[in-house]
Amino acid sequence: MKNNIDIMSKIVCFSFFLLAFFSCKHHENEYHSITDKIEAESKNYHGTSISSEAYIGDIKTIEITEGMHTFLIPERKSQIKSYACTECHTKPLTQMQSKDLKKAHWDIKLDHANANTMNCVTCHNPDNTDDLKSLTGKSIDFNNSHNLCSQCHTKQFEDWKGGAHGKRIGGWAPPRASMTCVNCHNPHKPHFESRWPARFNTQKVKERE
């Protein structure tokens, strides 16, 4: 009997001894946190064979480089209904303003900031309607309209460059293609209307009665 207890205690001691060795890391490849795992495993990142190129589809894109970021955005000029503007605006705007001529752009009501801050010519160039213009009068191509928005919306611009603001086109994999400002925001009326949610779960209501 005494012998048995002796053996038992030895076994118990030995198993504690083993535990001390093996208990801390019970899984292979375990990192202290997910951040450690990401850091360690991305050190040898070689890229993947997965590409989202096929999912960008027929959208015509242009490549832009802003700061550290290079990515694709949709081409804009071919999507504007009546581009080039100079097809109608044959003369500078000051010479075209008269009561005899038909009123143009009647469907556009500017609702962007207040009238003290902005009017048409804050962004449009009255002397060359084919281009936009910066606050200091520099020409900005319609395809690069984000450079116009970024003059005031600096925070959003930073987030958009990094990918925290705006929507991706195609998939998650490289090459990165992102919507540009005017693909979601109407530049003349940039805020969104409220709307109804896409669904209502009637079953959930029943279950919770």
Next chain:
Amino acid sequence: MSDNNKKWFSLNLARKAHKSTGSCNCGKTSGGCGTSSNSHHMTDDEFAAAAINASIGEERTKDGFEQVFDVKMDRRTAFKKLTASLLIGAGAVSTSCSVISGDESKEKAQIDWEEQFKGNYKLMTDEEKEATVDRLVRSYQLRTGKTISMSSKNAEEDVLFGYAFNISKCQGYMDCVNACVEENNQDRDSQMQYIRIHEMKDGKGFNFNEADDNYYHEVPAQGHFYMGTQCFHCDNPPCVEVCPVQATWREDDGLVVVDYDWCVGCRYCMAACPYDGRRFNWSKPEVPEAEINHNQHYLGNRMRKKGVMEKCTFCVQRSRAGKNPACVEACPTGARIFGNLLDPNSTIRWVLENKKVFRLKEDLGTEPKFWYFMD
């Protein structure tokens, strides 16, 4: 898969030219082998129902014949297992011996047999994975006449999926929920949804007790913000730890997945998940034929059955092909960001490194790969 690799006995029901004497293998040469071949002929639905009922709540499918029976079990378990397997066998034999049943029903019976004795998906070789996917596609075709495509694509090297959710951008439109239900063939009867959008009062913090996840009024509502929850694909998932049959696991690309054919429906994982990420099929999931998404993955949106768990898989059928999950694609606000955490140039990495991110219940040590952030 070649026959000599199989872990179970094969029936070869549908193979012609196996014996020239007749369509069945029972040895008789004339008049068919059954006494009255249609006396014991079940319809597909009856047969499936009987087989499932005989084994529900138990380990329904097992890794090969020996692994089913060569384990210690009590008499009741043994009997249940025998019943389930015998039903499959009986179905197979009755169709194989029937003169009336055509090649198709024999093939169906063979598929049922092989599916009954297939192993856990996690342990399958790539060939076995392909074989089971082929069987399921063929079985669906035989039963409905419709062709689906099902993938068994494995995790890609150098990929770890992560998700970021911008709570200042979400407007509560719930377009993501709709897209998710349609993409993942979720049960329309019970209106199952993986994603919940919580409408929370400004200034109250993340108070889930007072949040409303089933609102129906114009959104965004004044004085509220919206926060979506779904499966967070934890790196240290408690649901995986508790599964008694290892029917759920974390893949190498970080996705936590379920083998619906191995799940026994005990719902331990549902209880273990601190985020309400898992859903249970209390009844047979019903999806109108016209609405079924035919682009499927074994671990993702293939049709489930009664009594198994399911959950968000970050749309494995899409994400492993390079697409964004359906919720990301559907969101009109750009509040949802998805990508490869191991790619230093990915947008998700930029968000994690440059925005003030947080996760839900971080103190639990579950390490969710789903971050929230604000503008």
